[in-house]
Amino acid sequence: TRSTRPQRLLTHVKQRARRGDAQSVITTIDDYCRAREWAMNVGDEKGSILDQVVCEVSPDVALELGTYCGYSSVRIARLLPPGARLLTVEFNHDYATIAREVIDWAGLQDRVQLLEGASGDLIPQLRQKHGIETLDFIFLDHWKDRYLPDTRLLEDCSLLRRGTVLLADNVICPGTPDYLEYVRSSPRYQSQYFSSHLEYTRAEDGLEKSVFLG
């Protein structure tokens, strides 16, 4: 049977990117998705905004919701200080399988822990099972109708602290209206919109950065 888009993306990474070179993995994926077939990676334009926020926060413990093929896991993990770690959650088994290989190819497997399962089930396990006290940075890039319920869950599990930064992808396209309304109107968050474009296209999209005020 025909290969899947994630499989074809991984094949291209293994043929074109240098093993252990995270930047070459990022560049290879962006070139492939722009030239050959679109894929829902955060991409280079929004990716450089992600880089900027990660460098600013310099998190010891980062959480990503929605791994897909591991592109943003590589973007985030390559910027983490030694000893810092990224936990990334993926519900789709096929995506998770590809992502593990992409993260390994980039040489970042020691900084990234991929958890396979539903965010709603895994978030309440972060403290007991994964020794997390509070999170410094969260990148939301999973099912768009899960951004708000999972943010409420993170609050209820006391996983946010004063200054925790949430960065959400796709707040325009496909859009996360209930999440945007919440973080922009809640007195517990200070939010800022970064205008950009949907990965590899001219369509409008953007990232919302929200700081938890405690």
Ligand SMILES: O=C(NCCO)c1cc(-c2ccc(F)cc2)cc(O)c1O
């Ligand atoms: O669903 C998404 N992510 C979770 C997957 O498990 C997602 C979708 C799109 C997108 C798709 C189809 C279209 F026409 C426009 C946008 C883009 C993204 O960046 C995304 O993260």
Ligand SMILES: [Mg+2]
């Ligand atoms: Mg996205």
